Amino acid sequence: MPAGTLLYAQSGGVTAVINASASAVIQAARARKVRVLAARNGILGALREQLIDTTSMPLAQVKALAHTPGGAFGSCRLKLKSLDADRAKYERLLAVFKAHDVRWFLYNGGNDSADTALKVSQLAAEYGYPLTCVGVPKTIDNDLAVTDCCPGFGSAAKYTAVSVRECALDVAAMAETSTKVFVYEAMGRHAGWLAAAAGLAGAGKDDAPHLILFPERAYDEADFLARVDAVVKRVGHCVVVASEGIRTADGRFVADAGGGKDAFGHTQLGGVASQLAGRVKDVLGYKVHWTLPDYLQRSARHIASKTDLEQAMAVGRAAVECALNGQNAVMPVIVREADAPYRWHVDIAALSAIANHEKTMPKGFIRKDGHGITAAARRYLQPLIEGEAYPPYGRNGLPDYVVPKHAALRRKLPAWQG
Structure with a gap:
């Protein structure tokens, strides 16, 4: 031993x-x-x-x-x-x-x-x-350097792709008389890997998500609103996936919540989906719904x-x-x-x-128009979400998760005063 x-x-x-x-x-x-x-x-x-x-x-x-x-x-x-x-x-x-x-x-x-x-x-x-x-x-951000992918990302990516596909079907069903635009916010402060994973939800030109906003590309509001309007007029509705970390050309976070910095020194972000939805409603007049999956992405x-x-x-x-x-x-x-x-x-x-290194999306993974993924990105992402690993379920219809009771060791040192 x-x-x-x-x-x-x-x-x-x-x-x-x-x-x-x-x-x-x-x-x-x-x-x-x-x-x-x-x-x-x-x-x-x-x-x-x-x-x-x-x-x-x-x-x-x-x-x-x-x-x-x-x-x-x-x-x-x-x-x-x-x-x-x-x-x-x-x-x-x-x-x-x-x-x-x-x-x-x-x-x-x-x-x-x-x-x-x-x-x-x-x-x-x-x-x-x-x-x-x-x-x-x-x-879940997949931004760790050296490794091809990072454990945690594949499951969050699968949740994102599945959720976007399901929500898109819902929006399409109601678009004639109800919601025309749906905005889904994905985690990703500087790297758009999770937003990109949403692109797996559809393969055709008119399949959702119709627009993806990556933090690797500067956000232009006028261009965004014009594209939303064009998609609605062509398809009948528009599903948008936005990374929480999108910035304007001057480097300002679109979703800067004004909450200062977190424990890692990162700007506290919050609600890019709600902000985008508000602008779509105010400028274009479409009925909009939005969602912030937040912890659901990493706990699913x-x-x-x-x-x-x-x-x-x-x-x-x-x-x-x-x-x-x-x-x-x-x-x-x-x-x-x-x-x-x-x-x-x-x-x-x-x-x-x-x-302290960070892996962002390669340029070759983002479509030339800046609002979708390429075939190369699809080849990279697809295997990472494949296969099911369902947890066992109990008779109550819920996953049978374990919450262990921990045995604490006796301290040997004086209490930490930091």
């Missing part, structure tokens, strides 16, 4: 399959007879020494995590700054690791989390503490992609192998081998190549 314990933590917004990665981590570590601790509410739990002993979880419960959405151990949005600016926090983390003999740290998150794991590895090396840090990829485990589930579990297993093999400051990533039939494998990348 390897000496030491493994600490796993979840970070940022959760996904429909982040718990699948957690399940894979725990199962892989148990197979190697390694004890797994989990930080309650992510890095905050590590700082507060609020640790969960997963050895008390029955195997059936661990396996059930794979079909349960949310964050089984809790997550948080806490951006740690540089080693110098936040040195006290990093040193506190190292003290907690030492107190509980943590020799492997697995941080399940996106760009900022990769940066944190990298900095923790650097501090441990500075102090001569034997710690291996591994990132586990997760984000009931319609998860099988591809996404398999990749989420694969990177979890690979992360454990990386850690126990001493591969420090790395992250398992997805490598695409072929589009059709879709083939992929897991490789290992350096955290330094991932941390």
